Amino acid sequence: MNAEIDTGIVRGACPHDCPDTCAFEYHVKGGKLVEVTGDKNHPMTQGRLCVKLKDFASHHYNPDRILTPLKRVGPKGSRQFEPITWDEALSTIRDKWNGIIAEYGGQAIMPHAYLGHQGTLNGLTSGDAFFNRLGSTVAEKTYCESGSSTAWIMTVGPSGGLDIESFVHAKYIIVWGMNMTSTNIHGWPFIVKAQEAGAKVVVIDPVRTRTAKAADWHVQINPGTDGALALGMMNVIIAEDLVDHDYVEKYTLGYEELKERAALFTPERVSGITGIPADDIITLAREYATTPPAAIREGVAIERSRGGGQAIRAITCLPALIGAWRHVGGGAMEMPIWEFPTNFDRICRPDWIRPGTRVVNELDLGAALTGELQLDPPIKSLFVYNSNPMSQAPAQAKIAKGLEREDLFTVVSELFITDTAKYADIILPSAMQGEQLDVMVTWGHLYISLNQPAISPPPDCVPNVEMFRRLAKAMAFNDDYWDRSDWEMLQDFYDWDSPALEGITLETLKETGWARINVGLPHERKPHAEGNFKTPSGKCEFKSSVTANFVVPVWRSMYEDMQPGEPIDPLPDYIAPHESRETNPELAKRFPLSIVSPKAHAFLNSQYANEAPKQKRQGEQTVFMHPDDAAARQIVTGSTVRVFNERGHFDGRAEIVDALMPGLVMANLGHWPSFTKSGTAVNSISSDAHCGMGMAGSYSDNLVQVEHVAA
Amino acid sequence: MTHVVTANCQACRFTDCVTVCPVACFHGDEERLYIDPDVCVDCSACIPACPVGAIKEEFDLSGDEEEWIQINAEKASDLPVIRSKQPPLPTADARRSELGLN
Numbered sequence: 154m155n156a157e158i159d160t161g162i163v164r165g166a167c168p169h170d171c172p173d174t175c176a177f178e179y180h181v182k183g184g185k186l187v188e189v190t191g192d193k194n195h196p197m198t199q200g201r202l203c204v205k206l207k208d209f210a211s212h213h214y215n216p217d218r219i220l221t222p223l224k225r226v227g228p229k230g231s232r233q234f235e236p237i238t239w240d241e242a243l244s245t246i247r248d249k250w251n252g253i254i255a256e257y258g259g260q261a262i263m264p265h266a267y268l269g270h271q272g273t274l275n276g277l278t279s280g281d282a283f284f285n286r287l288g289s290t291v292a293e294k295t296y297c298e299s300g301s302s303t304a305w306i307m308t309v310g311p312s313g314g315l316d317i318e319s320f321v322h323a324k325y326i327i328v329w330g331m332n333m334t335s336t337n338i339h340g341w342p343f344i345v346k347a348q349e350a351g352a353k354v355v356v357i358d359p360v361r362t363r364t365a366k367a368a369d370w371h372v373q374i375n376p377g378t379d380g381a382l383a384l385g386m387m388n389v390i391i392a393e394d395l396v397d398h399d400y401v402e403k404y405t406l407g408y409e410e411l412k413e414r415a416a417l418f419t420p421e422r423v424s425g426i427t428g429i430p431a432d433d434i435i436t437l438a439r440e441y442a443t444t445p446p447a448a449i450r451e452g453v454a455i456e457r458s459r460g461g462g463q464a465i466r467a468i469t470c471l472p473a474l475i476g477a478w479r480h481v482g483g484g485a486m487e488m489p490i491w492e493f494p495t496n497f498d499r500i501c502r503p504d505w506i507r508p509g510t511r512v513v514n515e516l517d518l519g520a521a522l523t524g525e526l527q528l529d530p531p532i533k534s535l536f537v538y539n540s541n542p543m544s545q546a547p548a549q550a551k552i553a554k555g556l557e558r559e560d561l562f563t564v565v566s567e568l569f570i571t572d573t574a575k576y577a578d579i580i581l582p583s584a585m586q587g588e589q590l591d592v593m594v595t596w597g598h599l600y601i602s603l604n605q606p607a608i609s610p611p612p613d614c615v616p617n618v619e620m621f622r623r624l625a626k627a628m629a630f631n632d633d634y635w636d637r638s639d640w641e642m643l644q645d646f647y648d649w650d651s652p653a654l655e656g657i658t659l660e661t662l663k664e665t666g667w668a669r670i671n672v673g674l675p676h677e678r679k680p681h682a683e684g685n686f687k688t689p690s691g692k693c694e695f696k697s698s699v700t701a702n703f704v705v706p707v708w709r710s711m712y713e714d715m716q717p718g719e720p721i722d723p724l725p726d727y728i729a730p731h732e733s734r735e736t737n738p739e740l741a742k743r744f745p746l747s748i749v750s751p752k753a754h755a756f757l758n759s760q761y762a763n764e765a766p767k768q769k770r771q772g773e774q775t776v777f778m779h780p781d782d783a784a785a786r787q788i789v790t791g792s793t794v795r796v797f798n799e800r801g802h803f804d805g806r807a808e809i810v811d812a813l814m815p816g817l818v819m820a821n822l823g824h825w826p827s828f829t830k831s832g833t834a835v836n837s838i839s840s841d842a843h844c845g846m847g848m849a850g851s852y853s854d855n856l857v858q859v860e861h862v863a864a
Numbered sequence: 865m866t867h868v869v870t871a872n873c874q875a876c877r878f879t880d881c882v883t884v885c886p887v888a889c890f891h892g893d894e895e896r897l898y899i900d901p902d903v904c905v906d907c908s909a910c911i912p913a914c915p916v917g918a919i920k921e922e923f924d925l926s927g928d929e930e931e932w933i934q935i936n937a938e939k940a941s942d943l944p945v946i947r948s949k950q951p952p953l954p955t956a957d958a959r960r961s962e963l964g965l966n
């Protein structure tokens with residue numbers, strides 16, 4: 154679908170993996186995108202964008218953009234490419250794939266995708282139907298929120314939970330593991346408003362972030378120990394009888410067992426695990442239980458260690474224990490994506506998956522490509538879209554080794570030649586958000602939004618949905634799935650007749666750009682005041698009816714089979730990190746520092762990290778350290794340091810800050826390896842071990858050493 | 865990086881800037897406002913909101929405006945947060961005319 158206007162304003166929405174999904178106004182002049190601004194009337198966007206997107210228009214005209222299909226003409230990774238036509242690109246892919254399928258079977262082909270785009274047509278699930286039809290390996294896309302989602306769904310079911318806008322009504326707010334002023338900036342004003350009205354805002358984070366500084370109380374916690382803190386809070390709440398017994402009795406399952414479990418987590422013991430003084434744990438529990446409405450914003454960071462899933466389980470039990478769900482503004486928020494009536498089965502076509510098809514987790518990419526997983530058949534072709542694993546996936550060195558394989562046929566669909574795309578045999582050029590139609594998937598608020606094309610893409614750049622149409626045709630799939638227009642697909646991909654979308658159609662969205670879905674207004678919404686949990690029992694399941702690990706199907710092409718399946722404790726528990734000084738003292742002798750790698754402020758994952766204004770705002774790859782750890786290593790602010798462990802290393806500029814606790818270092822994620830001093834970035838040291846639930850990554854569960862290096 | 869309030873804000877207090885700021889990082893006295901560099905998230909929402917073009921992103925400052933970086937940092941740490949729109953100073957309109965903005 155091409156842009157229809159030459160000059161004027163077109164409504165759209167942000168394409169990114171960010172909970173804010175801002176409503177855009179594209180300003181077009183003479184067929185050129187001159188500015189993109191935030192819609193003033195959208196209750197969440199409120200007229201603002203963010204540091205990452207405020208100059209979004211110029212992004213479309215970045216001279217480094219890939220404008221034609223490319224084929225590799227030098228050694229793998231050498232960035233030597235030549236333009237080719239779409240016909241040549243498609244026939245190369247077809248011939249290669251047909252050869253691989255004949256020799257090894259379809260499962261030797263693996264897609265790799267995440268949320269480089271967050272649309273219904275062009276996002277996370279945009280290639281699922283194609284690859285299911287092709288008979289490829291099913292890729293499990295658990296980069297983010299998968300551990301949280303498994304835990305959340307086990308506890309309260311696929312509930313939208315607390316609306317971010319309802320936070321203004323809260324009197325006690327816990328922001329747990331989230332630097333909202335960097336990663337949920339349009340959610341933050343609701344918390345500021347509550348704070349102005351007298352709410353106490355508590356931030357739980359290992360780092361005194363900008364968000365933590367703005368809180369009334371920063372509770373500094375050892376990374377990966379959130380589950381212990383939540384259980385410690387329960388211990389106090391139960392011991393001091395601050396439980397809402399009526400709510401617990403009517404709307405929860407397994408209180409007696411939970412009580413027994415929580416009894417093991419005395420404030421003293423929890424203090425030893427979390428590093429938080431026992432008195433603070435008691436105060437936090439008391440205040441939380443006695444200051445209604447009490448709200449919790451669960452950050453994604455919590456899941457990024459071995460016990461992250463169980464931590465989310467424990468945290469998600471808290472509101473039911475104290476009856477917080479009874480109140481407007483009470484409860485917890487994971488992500489409200491579950492409220493949107495998206496027809497994922499129609500999008501992904503799991504009915505096309507051949508029985509017995511294997512699943513390979515995307516965070517195991519390095520292990521899959523290098524033979525460590527001993528896959529039979531091996532992966533002979535990789536198709537990467539909406540993702541940049543060389544920056545974002547763990548075990549960077551292993552992935553690079555895999556991508557260098559001469560016998561691996563790699564296709565990458567991209568906007569720029571990223572550190573992943575540089576290894577491709579074929580690169581396909583993508584369209585940008587200002588150039589394509591989509592309904593945006595949203596995980597941070599309750600508005601559905603339509604992104605309309607404001608300008609036409611460069612002639613060879615195509616939206617993912619069109620790319621898969623072309624690939625389907627090239628592979629001679631004659632299913633009518635790919636005969637539909639984008640508009641027709643959007644009609645089919647949502648249940649427009651559902652109560653949540655009553656009064657909303659694609660046509661009305663064309664006019665309004667966005668609409669609040671009908672799931673209660675922020676000043677009234679109490680989704681679980683009377684239970685109504687979407688669990689098998691209909692109750693909040695302290696003790697879950699699920700006892701085996703699973704990944705929510707939307708992250709695995711809606712495939713139900715071949716789930717990880719290892720047993721999980723049906724009760725919330727504290728599971729210690731894979732790597733910490735306490736749990737792995739042998740390893741800690743060589744690598745004594747824990748590291749966390751939060752998202753960069755000025756980049757959106759790795760997107761924009763190749764653009765000069767964003768690099769200027771973010772600064773170079775920096776290694777933040779506590780003064781004690783720095784002094785012990787003769788490191789000062791400005792020193793060039795190397796962070797390393799057995800998996801790899803990266804270099805950065807040291808910055809000594811007391812915002813960290815001793816023994817912890819921090820380096821932001823997103824810098825492209827090719828732009829750093831060492832040619833590697835923070836994921837070079839990340840382990841590809843998983844969180845105990847939902848196969849999430851363990852990015853915040855790594856030990857390293859830091860040393861001074863000659864600049 | 866941060867944003868800074870530069871000279872134009874002198875003797876002006878329309879404070880449209882504070883109503884759009886998502887992090888309440890404006891501080892002020894009777895005369896004018898300053899941005900707390902530790903709190904500002906660089907969203908630039910305040911730039912078009914200021915009717916006299918007083919706010920700039922740090923790296924857009926001209927050489928002789930760079931002193932404002934330090935002034936903002938220092939003043940912001942001493943002065944109270946200004947969260948909502950204040951009544952304009954009596955001199956506001958005159959200031960606008962002086963800047964040729966009326």
Ligand code: SF4
Pocket residue numbers: 167168169171172173174175202203204205206338339757
């Ligand atoms: S990245 Fe997030 S905050 Fe920035 S414009 Fe997009 S949705 Fe809004």
Ligand code: SF4
Pocket residue numbers: 867884885886887888889890899903904905906907908909910911
């Ligand atoms: S740039 Fe954004 S955060 Fe900074 S002062 Fe302006 S509105 Fe506030």
Ligand code: SF4
Pocket residue numbers: 869872873876877878879880881882896897913914915916917918919
């Ligand atoms: S709107 Fe501009 S001139 Fe008015 S107070 Fe804010 S910065 Fe100063």
